[in-house]
Amino acid sequence: ANVMGFGADTKSWADLAKTCEEAGADIIELDLSCPHTAFVESPELASIKEVAGLPPSTIADTDLAAKIVKESTKACKVPVGYKMSPESGWPRMTYIAKACQEGGARFVSCTNAITGLPQIDIYNDGKMYYQYGGQTIGLTPGEQIPLVFYIGNANRFLGMRSVATIKTFVPQLDV
Secondary structure, three states, rough: OEEEEEEOOOOHHHHHHHHHHHOOOEEEEEOOOOOOOOOOOHHHHHHHHOOOOOOOOHOOHHHHHHHHHHHHHOOOOOOEEEEOHHHOOOHEEEEHEEEEEEOOOOEEEEOOEEEEEEEOOOOOOEEEEEEEEEEEEEOOOOOOOOOOOEOOOOHHHHHHHHHHHHHOOOOEEEE
């Protein structure tokens, strides 16, 4: 089960993980990489807190990630791990991996999608657009630019880097 709690509310993560286990999940993956989970302020990102939810404090705050993992592993009997973000970067991903491993994580999923901006249509005055649900959505000037998440070749290389990094520096974690 892929679990997303409410930002820094560690109990919400543990409660949902336990609920999923009780519903029959054989393994719990804590999605510490999704920006939808973190509309909370990170001490490390206080200067840009007005950027609602990005980057997630679970990416930026190693201690918070470890607390979420520890709470969730205490609540569950099945293996608990976490999904990392390529936004963690080097060397932060090693600190987060070590802290989560010490908090009880058995594995890490490398990695979630990378964050980017919509495509730019050079034939239409640089108007940005993106694909969503098979539909092309154009953005008008002055409209808030949505962040989009890309999966593909670039993500594959970041994923391979993440796997090699975690296995080198935190070999106790399954990847």
